[in-house]
């Protein structure tokens with residue numbers, strides 16, 4: 039019976055290993071996606087920042103053109119001014135000229151605001167570029183390794199499962215069946231160790247009589263609460279899950 043218990047403990051260790059691989063099968067593709075998505079997101083973000091900056095430049099060019107138009111108009115009016123004899127017309131043209139000047143100085147202060155906006159936008163673009171480079175670097179560093187790990191997991195699981203099945207073949211069918219059911223239905227834990235007089239998995243207190251039986255190792259003992267196969271830890275302890 040002790041041999042059977044040792045075999046079950048070894049099987050549980052292998053199933054714990056399979057369990058860790060299963061977690062990785064779930065986690066690693068998520069990590070991979072996250073890395074790929076962060077590059078995509080950074081690319082989209084950079085594009086958005088560059089678009090904002092391009093919009094500012096476009097506004098700047100439009101305002102520069104407006105200033106030029108206004109200034110040329112002003113010059114033209116100024117030359118016309120010298121040719122005007124009529125006082126009323128002179129006044130009208132003069133006020134037109136001063137209107138243009140006011141307009142130009144208004145546009146110039148808008149230009150200053152835009153210049154500040156452009157400086158801020160320039161910094162945002164630089165930050166977005168750095169973010170993208172960082173994301174791309176991370177992808178270069180990790181993608182290959184992650185894909186390699188993901189591809190290898192199924193093979194590793196198969197190997198460990200084969201080793202576990204070899205062990206299972208040395209046990210009575212009923213024991214293997216119970217073990218298999220526990221693995222399937224009880225969170226991959228079929229074996230529970232006696233931990234200070236309680237089931238090491240569910241915590242249910244083990245009766246005094248059962249504790250003695252655990253030491254004797256004459257039959258299989260199950261936790262009264264969770265149904266797992268109870269045993270004392272062997273001296274060469276199996277690592278706990």
Ligand SMILES: [Zn+2]
Nearest residue numbers: 237240261264
């Ligand atoms: Zn239990």
